[in-house]
Amino acid sequence: MAEQNRNIRKEIKEKMQQEPLQVNLGKFVERYPVLRAAAMENAGDVEALREAIKKMKADTVNRIEEIADRFEAEATKRGVNVFRAANGEEVVRYILELAGRHGAKKVVKSKSMATEEIDLTRHLREHGFQVCESDMGEWIIDLAHHRPSHMVLPAIHLSRFQVSELFSKEMGREIQPDISYMIHSARDYLRKDFLNADIGITGANVGIAETGTIVLVTNEGNARFATTLPRIHVVLMGYEKLVPKITDAGLILRMLPRAATGQLLTSYTTLIGGPTPVMVQREGRWVEETREMHVILLDNNRLKAANDARFKEVYQCIRCGSCLNVCPVYGIVGGHVFGGHTYAGGIGAILTALISGMSDFEKFHELCIGCYRCTEVCPGKIDIPGLIEELRVRAVKEKGLPFITRQLFDNVMANRKVFHSLLRAASVAMKPLASGTNKTLIRHLPLFFSGLAKDRSLPAIAERPFRDRAADVIKRPENPIGRAAFFSGCTMDFVLPDTGESIVKVLQDVGYEVVFPMGQTCCGKPVSAMGDLETTRKIARINLEAFEQVQADVIISGCPTCVETLESYGELLKDDPKWRDTAAAFSAKVREFSSFVAGEYEKQGRMQKTTGGPSVTYHDSCHLKRVLGVYTEPRRLIEAAGCELREMKDPDKCCGMAGVFGLKYTELSMKILGQKMQNIKDTGAEIVACACSGCMVQIQGGLDKQVPNVRMKHVADILAESIERRKNNP
Amino acid sequence: MKKTSNDWRSHFAPGGYGVHLFPEFEKRAKDAATEVFRVKTPQEGADVVLELARSAGARKVVSVTSPLQQAAGIEAACKAAGIEFYGDRDSIAEHAPTADIGISGVEFGIAESGSVCQDVYAIESRLVSTLPPIHIVFLDSNLIVAGISDAFEIIAKVFDRGYVTLITGPSRTADIEVVLTIGVHGPIRLVVIAVDEKP
Ligand code: SF4
Ligand code: SF4
Numbered sequence A: 001m002a003e004q005n006r007n008i009r010k011e012i013k014e015k016m017q018q019e020p021l022q023v024n025l026g027k028f029v030e031r032y033p034v035l036r037a038a039a040m041e042n043a044g045d046v047e048a049l050r051e052a053i054k055k056m057k058a059d060t061v062n063r064i065e066e067i068a069d070r071f072e073a074e075a076t077k078r079g080v081n082v083f084r085a086a087n088g089e090e091v092v093r094y095i096l097e098l099a100g101r102h103g104a105k106k107v108v109k110s111k112s113m114a115t116e117e118i119d120l121t122r123h124l125r126e127h128g129f130q131v132c133e134s135d136m137g138e139w140i141i142d143l144a145h146h147r148p149s150h151m152v153l154p155a156i157h158l159s160r161f162q163v164s165e166l167f168s169k170e171m172g173r174e175i176q177p178d179i180s181y182m183i184h185s186a187r188d189y190l191r192k193d194f195l196n197a198d199i200g201i202t203g204a205n206v207g208i209a210e211t212g213t214i215v216l217v218t219n220e221g222n223a224r225f226a227t228t229l230p231r232i233h234v235v236l237m238g239y240e241k242l243v244p245k246i247t248d249a250g251l252i253l254r255m256l257p258r259a260a261t262g263q264l265l266t267s268y269t270t271l272i273g274g275p276t277p278v279m280v281q282r283e284g285r286w287v288e289e290t291r292e293m294h295v296i297l298l299d300n301n302r303l304k305a306a307n308d309a310r311f312k313e314v315y316q317c318i319r320c321g322s323c324l325n326v327c328p329v330y331g332i333v334g335g336h337v338f339g340g341h342t343y344a345g346g347i348g349a350i351l352t353a354l355i356s357g358m359s360d361f362e363k364f365h366e367l368c369i370g371c372y373r374c375t376e377v378c379p380g381k382i383d384i385p386g387l388i389e390e391l392r393v394r395a396v397k398e399k400g401l402p403f404i405t406r407q408l409f410d411n412v413m414a415n416r417k418v419f420h421s422l423l424r425a426a427s428v429a430m431k432p433l434a435s436g437t438n439k440t441l442i443r444h445l446p447l448f449f450s451g452l453a454k455d456r457s458l459p460a461i462a463e464r465p466f467r468d469r470a471a472d473v474i475k476r477p478e479n480p481i482g483r484a485a486f487f488s489g490c491t492m493d494f495v496l497p498d499t500g501e502s503i504v505k506v507l508q509d510v511g512y513e514v515v516f517p518m519g520q521t522c523c524g525k526p527v528s529a530m531g532d533l534e535t536t537r538k539i540a541r542i543n544l545e546a547f548e549q550v551q552a553d554v555i556i557s558g559c560p561t562c563v564e565t566l567e568s569y570g571e572l573l574k575d576d577p578k579w580r581d582t583a584a585a586f587s588a589k590v591r592e593f594s595s596f597v598a599g600e601y602e603k604q605g606r607m608q609k610t611t612g613g614p615s616v617t618y619h620d621s622c623h624l625k626r627v628l629g630v631y632t633e634p635r636r637l638i639e640a641a642g643c644e645l646r647e648m649k650d651p652d653k654c655c656g657m658a659g660v661f662g663l664k665y666t667e668l669s670m671k672i673l674g675q676k677m678q679n680i681k682d683t684g685a686e687i688v689a690c691a692c693s694g695c696m697v698q699i700q701g702g703l704d705k706q707v708p709n710v711r712m713k714h715v716a717d718i719l720a721e722s723i724e725r726r727k728n729n730p
Numbered sequence B: 001m002k003k004t005s006n007d008w009r010s011h012f013a014p015g016g017y018g019v020h021l022f023p024e025f026e027k028r029a030k031d032a033a034t035e036v037f038r039v040k041t042p043q044e045g046a047d048v049v050l051e052l053a054r055s056a057g058a059r060k061v062v063s064v065t066s067p068l069q070q071a072a073g074i075e076a077a078c079k080a081a082g083i084e085f086y087g088d089r090d091s092i093a094e095h096a097p098t099a100d101i102g103i104s105g106v107e108f109g110i111a112e113s114g115s116v117c118q119d120v121y122a123i124e125s126r127l128v129s130t131l132p133p134i135h136i137v138f139l140d141s142n143l144i145v146a147g148i149s150d151a152f153e154i155i156a157k158v159f160d161r162g163y164v165t166l167i168t169g170p171s172r173t174a175d176i177e178v179v180l181t182i183g184v185h186g187p188i189r190l191v192v193i194a195v196d197e198k199p
Helices: A008-017 A019-040 A045-061 A064-077 A090-104 A115-119 A120-126 A135-144 A162-170 A180-195 A222-226 A246-261 A302-306 A313-316 A330-337 A345-355 A358-362 A375-379 A384-400 A404-414 A416-430 A445-450 A466-473 A490-494 A497-509 A533-548 A559-567 A580-589 A592-601 A622-627 A632-640 A658-662 A665-683 A693-705 A716-726 B017-029 B042-056 B067-072 B074-080 B088-097 B122-131 B146-156
Strands: A081-085 A106-109 A128-131 A198-204 A204-210 A213-218 A233-240 A269-275 A278-281 A285-290 A294-299 A482-484 A512-515 A556-557 A589-594 A615-618 A687-690 A711-714 B034-041 B060-063 B084-086 B101-105 B108-110 B115-119 B134-140 B162-167 B191-197
Touching: A008 A019, A008 A665, A019 A490, A045 A064, A045 A246, A045 A313, A045 A711, A064 A081, A064 A294, A064 A302, A064 B146, A081 A090, A090 A120, A090 A198, A090 A233, A090 A294, A106 A120, A106 A180, A106 A213, A106 A222, A115 A120, A115 A233, A120 A128, A128 A180, A135 A180, A162 A180, A180 A222, A180 A278, A180 A632, A198 A222, A204 A246, A204 B060, A213 A222, A213 A246, A222 A269, A246 A269, A246 A490, A246 B146, A278 B088, A278 B122, A294 A556, A294 B084, A302 A313, A302 A345, A313 A345, A313 A384, A330 A345, A330 A665, A345 A358, A345 A375, A345 A384, A358 A384, A358 A615, A375 A384, A375 A622, A404 A416, A445 A512, A466 A490, A466 A497, A466 B074, A490 A497, A490 A687, A490 A693, A497 A512, A497 A592, A497 A711, A497 A716, A556 A580, A559 A580, A559 A589, A559 A622, A580 A589, A589 A592, A592 A632, A615 A632, A615 A665, A615 B067, A632 A687, A632 A716, A665 A693, A687 A716, A693 A711, A711 A716, A711 B084, A716 B162, B017 B034, B017 B108, B017 B115, B017 B191, B034 B042, B042 B067, B042 B074, B042 B101, B042 B134, B042 B191, B060 B074, B060 B088, B067 B074, B067 B101, B067 B134, B074 B084, B088 B122, B101 B122, B108 B134, B108 B146, B115 B122, B115 B134, B115 B146, B122 B134
Parallel strands: A081 A294, A106 A128, A106 A198, A198 A233, A233 A294, A482 A512, A482 A556, A556 A589, A615 A687, A687 A711, B034 B191, B060 B084, B060 B101, B101 B134, B134 B191
Antiparallel strands: A204 A213, A213 A269, A269 B162, A278 A285, B108 B115, B115 B162
């Protein structure tokens, strides 16, 4: 992997053509949720368990120095040598000295990400050590000179045929590509390395402060060998592995194997406290001696993270890999592309930024599409996409934005009139390109200007945006129950104005007076997602001004991302004395369309299943489901509108378009979209519905090409049509 | 023999364990590819060992002792069947790498996960339970706790220093093509002989 100048787009193309990776990863990604669910069946209240882990780990990081001191004191009391290493160099130096004292040259290693992080094996070999990677996956990638591509399954990118070649070459005889035979051959072959090793090096899954104990979680049994046969045991672990008590380790153990591999416990869960006996041969006789035990606590910028109010959250990670297993991007490209030097996926991006620095992070962080899937499964409840966004903000603060983007943000995004007249101009300019109806392929519309759209069709900007139609559709009901201000968002305004009309009709139908403040502009998400909070604030002020004048009871949007952004204005402007209070009041009034209407239907006794409508399958927008927590309401509304609801496979899996990602990494985005298309097709439904204008644009684009007989609609459209039907046949 | 604790039993929560949890333990253990034999008396346990040794063609056994194994008379039974038997520390160190079967005792079982908890502070215990391809353990079928948390409650009380392993099935990997394969570095078979009657 070229770490210096990575060309991620090229890497993606290569990986997508790599058959073993695609097959193995595909298989694992399919199977993982099933295994996990089965393992969770007898775990009790899983949410409570996640919460308990999060809390315990968060409490620990808040006093990490104290916990580390306790660990050191207790381990030392029991005869362990504890060393605190600032970085990899210090680790290597420590081990070299230790080995030098004993004349030790043969090392057997069990799996440890921390050793990968500091390239320990390479360093030791450079100093003439014989190092055996004894974990099967690690051994395979060591023979192949690769890096791990998954936390738990490091060689997942290789096929049995590739492994058989590697084994045959190493063992000097033909090893047939039969998996069981290969594993057993490796077992026999590696046995001598265990029996002859002077030093066993392991990681630790948990370090327990109250007794200075380490816990090792393995399946292959190699860590037990490495801590039983050699006369020296060296543990390398990061500070994040520390917990206060033995029962805290128990808490982690209830979750870690279930989340990692769907096992209730792995084959071996081992607790080691203090040096243990070892048998050595002295002058032809077996004698018992005491093994030397060394624990190296690795900092490598971890303590800095522990003291960062936001990033100390990474200490809640128990390295289970669940976040990778459910990540739609990781599931296609694997950890070599979506990953840095050691750590992969979304959490890998964060760890890479903290441990190796921003330049390594910047090469691949864009691959996180912010779908929030990982946050549903993470045992430590880490806000992975949120932390990535925070890192982007920090990167912009440090380095600023690229020149063109800066120009665009300053001159276009921060000025509504310029922005909107450009959108109108685009509508005219694009006419010959847009085939037929509103065919659109862009989610965060303004990115259209950023010159990244060259690989795909341009979005069809509607001839008449919603803002020009608002006056026609807005009709004040007789005795309105309240006043709703409609925030359309750019997409609904300029690409999907029909849906904008539906929203108004539905709100009026439940009795609201609707107003559409003409001064409104983009919510600011495309800008904040690039890390530019200053321009986002300018945009927020434009919207606040526009809405201040209409005095609404609620502010409604049919785009979950807009809702989130509008809801954040209060926080965004909290240090702005002039706008602070207005922003807070505004944010408090923001409501997401489908859940708001569901509430009204409920109150008015209209939330009844009815019939007469078409068959509909529902796609959960990532943000609507996982950030706003809305997923039952749209479904019930669809049924209340008389439609037959047909669930698709993975309804809440991302449709593959998220801002810059969908434009820059087209193949990948299209592959994710392709999976969605298949799932939609399989339901046989006439309509696919969602409650997010961004997803509508992406899915519509896919339907046009791949499933032309299925139509895409917003829940608002479905409701508006049923209202129409009812009016015609009362 | 060196142990992490010589008194595990007095740390079980009253009412927190029992043979009523055995069926759950047995199911979960079998799900994890453990072979489970439930017997009434220790002597029946010895018969199971001999039968296993016979069917596996085992010639050499290394064994650390536990009250159940002693009651079963494993050593005498093996020797009578013509199987080499090594039970003291030095001979275990010498023969464990080439033995066909390792035999040891465990402290308790965990119903939630089908695991057994083994105190392996003594080096000979670890050699017996790691090196031979078949590992047979004797378990008192009354000593089953419900959950992983219960297990850690007990461990928290007894563990000061030492070496304890929760074993759940034979060693395994899915490192090649995500295909589950049993028998990597550790034992290829794990056999639990659960004895109902106290010796
Ligand atoms: S938010 Fe989505 S894309 Fe980003 S790491 Fe999590 S699962 Fe992957
Ligand atoms: S971030 Fe969460 S899900 Fe990902 S490895 Fe860490 S604990 Fe597991």
